[in-house]
Amino acid sequence: NKNIPIVTGGVGSIFSYEKILNSNLVKYVCVGEGEEAIVELAKKLQLKEDTTNIRNIYVKMEDGAIIKNQLRPLVNLEDLPTPDFSIYEYGRYPYPLSPQKTDHEFLNLIIFFSSS
Secondary structure, three states: OOOOOOEEEOHHHHHOHHHHHOOOOOOEEEOOOOOOHHHHHHHHHHOOOOOOOOOOEEEEOOOOOEEEOOOOOOOOHHHOOOOOHHHOOOOOOOOOOOOOOOHHHHHHHHHHHHHO
16 A cells, blocks of 8 residues: 555665665655654554654655754663563564674565565
């Protein structure tokens, strides 16, 4: 469904953002830390507000241009809540997402999820 915006992040996305955004499967790439950026993006999407000026988010525009926003200051990880991994459904997906995956594997995973 082209109306569902796809966001990627992590090491593979940071180093291969152009390849990922030019795949035409992904609209947003989160670079740097995503703890605050993804929340801001989700809120703006929900409110149907402009999403082209969110720090740590690169955006693929309809004309093919890529907007690379500035980075935020680093987050103090001690201020963040502990992640809840209990919601991850082991066995449902081929493997958990991890920064050890190569960009080629990551792009194939995006294609897998978009065609499921």
